[in-house]
Amino acid sequence: MSDGDAATAFAPGHVTGFFSVERTETPERTGSRGAGITLSAGVTTRVEPSDETRVRLNGREVAVESVTRVLDALDATAAVSAETELPLGAGFGVSGAMALGTALAANSAFDAGLSVNDLVSVAHAAEVEAGTGLGDVVAQARGGVPIRVKPGAPAHGRLDGVPDAGRVEYVSFGGLSTSDVIGGDTATLSAAGEDALAALREHPTLPRFMALSREFSREAGLLDGDVEAAVEAVTDAGGEAAMAMLGETVFALGTGLSDAGYDPEVCRVHPAGATLDP
């Protein structure tokens, strides 16, 4: 709902454990298959009609192509201000959350009259075209522990979920460029992602998701350094940890990272998809 003309929306963070890439001619049909966890830590985005489009993140002016593409699609000129406690460029889907939050809030602020699926489609296409994500938006629109069975926007894609919930911990050691990884050769990575997806769908539980994610990051050649050390430390302590795709981030179930001696951020599986603030 709008507060005067302004409106605010929340989108959960999203860590992907494994994925495969599917590129097509159209952004709505392009995306990734795979699975991840949406997080109660997320992004709150406020949209206010304005003479000039400006985008702020945690108080600083930023250029976020997915956000400006969403505004263009809704024919909206607005001041967008987003706040998040999540680290940037570390695999939490912050650009996807901003794009989706902007879509929901702008729809309300400008009374654009689109449905939830329409808005998810606009945000998904904006992320794909900006090259900043392939699967975060549809996952963040669903909430929970999304399984991306078929890639793409709601009219084309298909989601399922792991029926589980609980505490999640994470630590970040830095960033990886999403566009460097998903822009390059993804054949090996996609083959590993397809195997993991099939195995998860046979028995969709959180511990199995974590084990398959660890295996994926090894097979994709992405697990090394601080991230590998943390994943191993959690495993040695009897916990479940994995690497977030794509960032120098480790996430764990329950108290996995704490038990291994780390000082993690703590959140939970987010039960809901992105929502407009009433």
Add this chain to the structure above:
Amino acid sequence: MSDGDAATAFAPGHVTGFFSVERTETPERTGSRGAGITLSAGVTTRVEPSDETRVRLNGREVAVESVTRVLDALDATAAVSAETELPLGAGFGVSGAMALGTALAANSAFDAGLSVNDLVSVAHAAEVEAGTGLGDVVAQARGGVPIRVKPGAPAHGRLDGVPDAGRVEYVSFGGLSTSDVIGGDTATLSAAGEDALAALREHPTLPRFMALSREFSREAGLLDGDVEAAVEAVTDAGGEAAMAMLGETVFALGTGLSDAGYDPEVCRVHPAGATLDP
């Protein structure tokens, strides 16, 4: 997750504003199209493996066919106990919420290894076969303000949503038998439901949903007595109210019923679908 062997799940209540009926040979493809609101008031269902299946609702032993059908489908013998503040048989989808909550909790308690879509499908089919509901389960699995675009379980149906949130009030004056209404001739009702759905999809907002729901209940010949009086009183006071399908229940946005002098129960649009308690 399980507490010992027991597990607990929450499913939101759901009031339908308008609908059309689609019957096919298979329960998974049978269902209703239409739209409604999921409510933060809902049903909490606990499932514990047991030598004998027993179902309790608010402490009393009850026979709920949709619940026993779900347990049969999961090959589970269990003590099910559900608690709710919602009135029974008054259009809040309590049987659907119990079926869905039982599916989620039993999957966890018995480590059945089904996905969210599998569990929604089991609960939806159980409701259809029991004759107690056609669209509540898929709506309660989604949360928010679900639009049921195509009927049926996840593999066949399709959902969208109205991107809005906020306070909801309700009063109940008694019950209507769902099976009496949806078991009889539904041609007139379905034609009115299809018109309302098309009109909502053109501009999916909450106020429009309420207006279309009022119109539907009139066209379907279901609006009379206390319910009609309450809907009119809210409208006269400048608010938005409609009748819940199928029950002697009026729901309103914001403070609609309070403003009209009623003493309603208060809840909110529930942002999430049914979830397992961690």
